[in-house]
Amino acid sequence: MENKNSQNASGQQRTNNTNNNQRTSGAGTGTRISRTGERSVPKSKTYTPRPNTRRSTGSHGSHSQSAGASPNTNNPRPGKGPRNSSGKGKRNNGGGGRSRAGTTRSRNSSRTHRAIQKLKTSAEYSQETDVQQQRIIDAIPPLGADDIRVVPVCGVEGIGANMTFVEFQGEIIIIDAGFGFSTPDTPGIDYTIPNTTYLQSRKDDIKALVITHGHLDHVGGIPYLIEDLGFPPIYTREFGAVFIQKKLEEYPHLKDKVDIRVIDETAKYTDITDNLKVRFFGLTHSIPDSTGVIIQTPYGGILSTGDVRVENDNGKVHQDEIDQYAFLKDENILLMTCDSTGIPKGGWSISENVVVDTLDTIMKDADGRVFIGAFSSQVERLMEFMVSAKKYNKKIAFEGRSIKSNMGIAQQLELTNFDHMIPIGDIDNYKPNEVVVLLTGAQGEEFAALNRIATGTHKSIKFQNSDTIVLSASVVPGNDYAVAQLKNNLYKGSYNVITYSDNTVHASGHGTREELKWIHTQVPYKFFMPVHGEQYMTRMHAAMARRELGVSQENIVVPDNGSIIEIRNRGAELVKLGQKIPAPITVVDGSYVGPLHKVLMDDRKALHQDGMFVIVVSLDVKKGKLKKSPDIISRGFVYLRESKDMLNKVRNVAKRTVETYMKNRKHADFDEIKDILAERVTKELIQQSHKEPLVIPVVLGV
Numbered sequence: 001m002e003n004k005n006s007q008n009a010s011g012q013q014r015t016n017n018t019n020n021n022q023r024t025s026g027a028g029t030g031t032r033i034s035r036t037g038e039r040s041v042p043k044s045k046t047y048t049p050r051p052n053t054r055r056s057t058g059s060h061g062s063h064s065q066s067a068g069a070s071p072n073t074n075n076p077r078p079g080k081g082p083r084n085s086s087g088k089g090k091r092n093n094g095g096g097g098r099s100r101a102g103t104t105r106s107r108n109s110s111r112t113h114r115a116i117q118k119l120k121t122s123a124e125y126s127q128e129t130d131v132q133q134q135r136i137i138d139a140i141p142p143l144g145a146d147d148i149r150v151v152p153v154c155g156v157e158g159i160g161a162n163m164t165f166v167e168f169q170g171e172i173i174i175i176d177a178g179f180g181f182s183t184p185d186t187p188g189i190d191y192t193i194p195n196t197t198y199l200q201s202r203k204d205d206i207k208a209l210v211i212t213h214g215h216l217d218h219v220g221g222i223p224y225l226i227e228d229l230g231f232p233p234i235y236t237r238e239f240g241a242v243f244i245q246k247k248l249e250e251y252p253h254l255k256d257k258v259d260i261r262v263i264d265e266t267a268k269y270t271d272i273t274d275n276l277k278v279r280f281f282g283l284t285h286s287i288p289d290s291t292g293v294i295i296q297t298p299y300g301g302i303l304s305t306g307d308v309r310v311e312n313d314n315g316k317v318h319q320d321e322i323d324q325y326a327f328l329k330d331e332n333i334l335l336m337t338c339d340s341t342g343i344p345k346g347g348w349s350i351s352e353n354v355v356v357d358t359l360d361t362i363m364k365d366a367d368g369r370v371f372i373g374a375f376s377s378q379v380e381r382l383m384e385f386m387v388s389a390k391k392y393n394k395k396i397a398f399e400g401r402s403i404k405s406n407m408g409i410a411q412q413l414e415l416t417n418f419d420h421m422i423p424i425g426d427i428d429n430y431k432p433n434e435v436v437v438l439l440t441g442a443q444g445e446e447f448a449a450l451n452r453i454a455t456g457t458h459k460s461i462k463f464q465n466s467d468t469i470v471l472s473a474s475v476v477p478g479n480d481y482a483v484a485q486l487k488n489n490l491y492k493g494s495y496n497v498i499t500y501s502d503n504t505v506h507a508s509g510h511g512t513r514e515e516l517k518w519i520h521t522q523v524p525y526k527f528f529m530p531v532h533g534e535q536y537m538t539r540m541h542a543a544m545a546r547r548e549l550g551v552s553q554e555n556i557v558v559p560d561n562g563s564i565i566e567i568r569n570r571g572a573e574l575v576k577l578g579q580k581i582p583a584p585i586t587v588v589d590g591s592y593v594g595p596l597h598k599v600l601m602d603d604r605k606a607l608h609q610d611g612m613f614v615i616v617v618s619l620d621v622k623k624g625k626l627k628k629s630p631d632i633i634s635r636g637f638v639y640l641r642e643s644k645d646m647l648n649k650v651r652n653v654a655k656r657t658v659e660t661y662m663k664n665r666k667h668a669d670f671d672e673i674k675d676i677l678a679e680r681v682t683k684e685l686i687q688q689s690h691k692e693p694l695v696i697p698v699v700l701g702v
Contacts, residue, residue, distance in 0.1 A: 033260045034240050067365055084590065126595055127228055129197040133582040137198055140579050143167060148378035148567040149582055150335060152559045154194035156282075156531050156538055158183075160217040164337065164531065165196040165206075166295045166302050171273050172202060173295050174209045174232070175304050179588070180219035183478065186596065187604040191588040193221040195562070195595075196228055198581035203230035208272045210280075210639040213290040214243035214308025215377050223251045224588055226258060233259040235270065235278060237289035239379075242409045261542045265289070269296060282324050283308050286509035288415060299571040300334035303523060308339050308531065309508065310515035315348045317518060325522040334571050336525035340533035340541040342510035349512045350504055355381065358504045359470065360388040368432040368466025370394075373442035373450045375423045378401035378410075378509070382438055389436045397424045399449040399461070400440030407438075425460060431467055441672050442473035444482030454489035466496040469590050474506045513544065520549050527555045527574045529565065606694045611636030613693040615654055615681055618700045619673075624662030627702050630654045646688040653684045658699075670699045 001171055026211065129137075143149050146166050160180025166173050177193040186192065199206065209232050211219055222234070222244060234244065237551035240294060241262045248254050263270055271276040280291040285307045292308070293302040311318045342349070363370055363385075372385060384401070389396045398404045398421075411418045427435045441450025450469075451460040463469070475483045490497045500506035511519065520528075529549055530541035540560045544553040557565055557576050562583025566575045585596040616634040617626055630651045634640055657680045661673055677697040686692050 015486075018425050024572070028385060031401065031634070033245060033262060074530075076234055084231040091235055093362070095531070102561070104300045104492040120188050127196055127200065127225075127586060129200060129582075130595075131235075133197045134201075135547070136580070136582050137201055140198075140581065141333070141577070143170070144171065144568060146570050148334070148571075150302055150337075150529070150565045150567070151198075152337075152531055152561065152563060152565075153196070153581070154180075154192075154530075154561050155200070155217075156533070156559050157535050157561045157562075159341065159532075159534065160278075161192050161194055161221065162218050162479075162532055163196075163221070164304065166276075166297075167205075168297045169275055170205055172199070172206045172582055173276055173278065174206060174229070174270060175293060175295070176212055176218040176306070177209060177221040177225050177229075178215070179224070180217065186587065187608055188594075188599060189587045191220065191224075192596075193224050193588060193593070195583050195586040196225050197287040197579075200228045203228070203232075204231055205231045207276065208232055208278065209234045210278055210295075210356060211240045211244070212289050212293055212304060213237075213285055214240035215287060215307065218306065219247070223248060223254060224593060226254065231257055231259065233261050235261050235263055235272075237265065237280060237291055238262050238413060239287065239409060239415075242412060242558065243406070244503075245301075246405060248407065249450070251702065267355075272430060284321065285309060285313050286375075286381065287377060288370065288410070288413075289490055294331065294333070297334075299567075300332040300667050303328075303333050303336045303525065304531075305336070305338045306517065308519065309349060310518055311351060311353075312348050313351050313353070313357065313513070315514065317674065318430055325519075326617070328523050331524070333523055333525040334567055334692060335529060335565075336515065336520075336523050337526040338533045339535040340516075340530045341515060342508060342512045343533070343537050343541045343544065345512040346514070347512045348506045349514055352381065352384075352507050353621075354504050355472070355507050356384045359385055361390050361393075361497065362468060362470060362505075362641065363392055363436060365392065366468045368464060369427070369435040369437065369539065370468045371437045371439060371450070371453075372470045372472055373439055374402065374403075375442065376406050376440050378472075379406050381472070382407060384408055385436070385438060386416050386418070386420075390417055394422075394434050395422045395427070395430055395502075396436045396438065397422050398438050399424045399428055403438060403440050414647070427461070432464065435460075441484075441486070442471045443476055443479045444484075444486035446482075448648070451489075452487055454486055463493055463495055468496040468498065471499040474500055474508065516541065517544065517548065520545060522552075526571070527557070527567065529557050529559060531559070535560075540671070580687075587593055605634065606692070610691045610693040611638075613637050613681070613685060614696045614698060615650065615653055615677070616641045616698040616700065617677070618702050619658060619668065620664070621668050621701045624665070625659055626655050634693070637691065638689055643689075646685075649688060650681060650684055653680055654697075657681075668699075668701065670701065673697075673699050 009462055013454075029565060062622050091231040113194060134391065148166065149469040151165050151167075153165060154177070155164070155176075158180060164175045166175070166671055174304040177194065179193045181191060182189045183389050189596070206229055206615065209226075211234060214236075219240065226232075233239075236244065239422055241260045244260060248258055263278075263280050265280075265282065267280070269279045271277045272394045277296045279296065280337070281294070283290060283305065286309075290308075292305045294303045310321050312321070316339070330624075353605060360371065374382060398407055410416060411421075412419065422430075424437070439449040439453075441448030441452075449458065453463060456462070487497070487499070498505060509589060528542070528545050530538040530545075533541070536556055542556050545556055546553055555574060557563075559565060559576070560580065562580035564577040564579055564581065568575055587596050588593065612635045616631040616633070618628055619625075620627050632640075632650070638646070654677060657677055658673060660677060662668060674697045678695045681697065682692065682695045685695065
């Protein structure tokens with residue numbers, strides 16, 4: 001959001017003194033940041049919202065068992081022999097083999113997590129175009145001289161990874177480059193990102209990447225995509241520029257290669273090429289400098305709202321909202337693409353003022369420390385909490401990497417007063433009722449600060465009975481169980497726990513149905529395309545526009561990822577082509593960036609559901625007999641110490657299968673043996689356990 005947090009006590013806009021010439025910012029080293037546009041008002045040093053000014057919203061176990069195995073090289077009991085499945089020393093386990101209890105090295109420790117993250121940031125990423133995708137690209141028809149092409153690359157079949165591009169006369173401007181997170185269908189992956197194989201083939205035609213705001217679902221993909229896109233200049237507002245710069249500092253190979261250009265909040269249109277120009281305009285979301293974007297062509301503009309909500313009091317829209325959309329009445333808008341995330345919820349959302357006032361009262365009345373768990377991306381709300389803490393002479397501390405980073409940007413840009421901030425390690429030096437802590441973890445994330453404190457694993461903070469814990473966040477779909485466990489841990493104590501489900505401590509950063517309807521009435525568009533949401537959300541949004549606002553069906557298009565939308569005949573006609581650009585799910589999975597492989601996801605789901613079962617057979621290829629009873633290694637399947645009878649039966653099946661196969665054969669086909677062994681062992685395991693683990697046969701020829 002632009003105008004709200006750019007006000008000081010006297011109502012002046014927060015600006016920086018520059019002229020029309022671009023100049024290098026002092027916002028750090030490495031990535032180049034320059035500024036464009038006119039600034040006529042001195043920069044305010046504090047963030048002090050006016051009354052009614054728009055405010056933001058925005059168990060796992062593993063076992064192994066072997067029979068006749070080699071000495072344990074990963075002995076978890078240094079200086080002692082390995083225990084068997086009973087834990088009482090060695091003994092014969094039947095089937096001709098010995099049994100021992102294996103161990104699983106501790107996974108997902110915070111130390112390992114940090115080490116992996118460091119490795120990821122030092123890696124270089126690039127997508128490759130395969131033959132099939134190249135054929136799809138080659139089949140896309142050329143764009144007509146007087147036509148405009150709009151392509152939602154990603155972000156219209158799920159939440160996150162937002163990217164759209166606009167093309168006119170061979171010149172391309174991209175809007176946003178975000179990432180999405182893992183879902184139940186993509187277990188273990190780090191992020192999903194837009195598939196840019198088409199844009200890679202056109203990278204010489206890409207003239208700009210424009211950013212609506214600094215949330216990761218709109219900028220998080222930049223480190224993985226910017227090189228493949230040919231390092232186009234990035235145009236954005238100030239907060240987004242510094243956020244992107246800090247993100248890129250984690251990727252040394254991109255240092256000095258990325259050109260970020262800050263668009264001043266007083267600027268109108270910025271020329272990108274002779275035919276394309278861009279205008280940013282302020283709107284309400286949950287992070288400073290949130291904007292909508294207009295890409296203007298000779299025949300009209302393409303407007304993207306980015307993420308948006310409308311600040312209101314019980315349905316009465318604030319005057320600031322009306323004012324910031326007023327200029328659009330004089331704009332020629334051909335197509336509006338609008339956020340659809342909040343469309344399923346009817347009515348109007350509560351005002352962010354209500355959330356801030358509620359937390360203000362909680363801080364005032366608290367007898368002890370106040371811990372507020374919130375989305376680290378809700379920067380404007382966090383700044384409001386700082387204002388309240390200052391008002392009641394309380395010290396404020398931050399805990400959690402992302403919240404420290406985002407508030408560090410706010411401090412760097414002098415968006416609010418930080419003179420009452422203290423290090424987290426100093427909170428015990430003050431009276432309990434003098435301390436407020438803003439921290440991450442309201443979604444129950446395993447390694448986030450709030451969860452570690454709740455489970456007693458935080459290195460320095462322990463909750464006290466007088467503490468008040470506020471969860472100023474809704475539950476993100478898919479996080480229900482984790483949040484429930486977090487609440488269980490919190491309510492075990494005698495703390496005062498407040499959540500958004502029992503108090504007004506959270507408001508969404510995405511406009512609900514009536515807010516989106518109001519936005520439609522403020523933008524004089526000809527055509528409409530819903531974006532940013534699940535498929536059902538974009539279809540609901542289109543239906544609302546048609547049924548409740550009277551937009552004709554032929555002027556509405558509901559896209560899929562990769563759909564090619566054209567505005568033809570100098571803005572007269574809206575067409576959705578039958579062809580699409582390549583848009584399969586692209587993932588960042590450790591050091592790998594590329595298409596999602598179904599077989600890999602199926603294996604991970606199987607491992608998650610029923611575990612893994614490895615059976616190792618040592619075959620005397622001359623005699624056609626096993627040298628010893630098969631070894632068994634299992635993870636996440638059954639508790640082996642209590643399953644000895646089943647394991648003996650499986651060993652017998654494996655022995656019988658291999659030796660039967662070898663009868664009357666002079667040579668062993670190990671691949672064929674593994675296929676048969678996997679089939680027979682799987683069948684036996686299903687029969688014995690009623691579960692189907694991922695069976696991995698290993699055949700050793702001796």
